[in-house]
Amino acid sequence: MQDPQLLQEGLSLMAFGMGFVFVFLTVLVVATTLMSSLVSRLTPAPAPTESGSREAGAADDHDGELMAVISAALHRYRRRR
Secondary structure, rough: OHHHHHHHHHHHHHHHHHHHHHEEEEHHHHHHHHEEEEEEHOOOOOOOOOOOOHHHHHHHHHHHHHHHHHHHHHHHHHHHH
């Protein structure tokens, strides 16, 4: 083959490959978007919780306990240094 003909064939093959990848990725993005909207429509809404005040109290207990553990760990670390 001659050089210009070989170059022309290489460029056309490159354009075909890049076009195919572009079309595939476009179809992939559209399909993902459609599936996401379909799933969000089909999933039920989360049920509202009735005991909101009890959960806040339980979270405060866990926060206090966590603070105590962290404080004890810091005290022990500083004492060793």
